[in-house]
Amino acid sequence: MKKGTYEVKIITDFAAAHQLRNFRGKCENLHGHNWKVEVVLRGVELEECGVLVDFGEVKQATREILSSLDHLYLNDLPFFKERNPSSENIARYLFEQLSEKLDNEKRWLYRVSAWESADACATYMSE
Template identity: 50%
Template sequence: MRIFVEDTFSASHYLRDYKGKCESPHGHNFKVRVEVEGEVKENGMVMDFEDLKKILKEILSLLDHKDLNSIPPFLEKNPTCEHIAEFLMQKLEEKLPSGIRLVLVMVEEKPGQGAIYERR
């Protein structure tokens, strides 16, 4: 069974080697969705939503109200939705309890525009 939680963070960024609106510094209220998979336990849950939200919030606090271009790994990597999703995937995997498999991270920089990193 899959469960999911969502949260948001606010941050500024600009894109390097890019011609267009996003080459100038600007901000987004990013929305993040995380989906994990596991067995439904005797208590009827794959994982307590509160525990998953806490893990997500801890990781998003690394990015919240930051200038993304000035923090690792975005000092060199362009802080695109795609790279943010990869970063979150990696950080979340380090924190999830055993038996819980991370399957999807979605990063939306504005409604209807974002990146999905899905494990197959």
């Protein structure tokens, strides 16, 4: 019998403004998005109660981190002083922050996607 992997995903959102430096296009101008964020964890072993992780725990950790971005000008935040606040770097920032809160010996953060519109997203994931 094949051994499988469990996957758990939550979807949430935040709103923020940004400017992309050295972009050579309209996105160099100040503008904002209502980002949709997908957070995906994986694991091979469930907790005794039969879940990989409580959805509430993932939602709370994500809300805490998103509150540091929501309705702000992302370019002013320390992480984005040297990195453009692109969807790619937003996904990376969220991934790094969330993995510190959610990873343990039974589960790991697998990927974070930052959707800047209904048809465009960037993803940062573990290897």
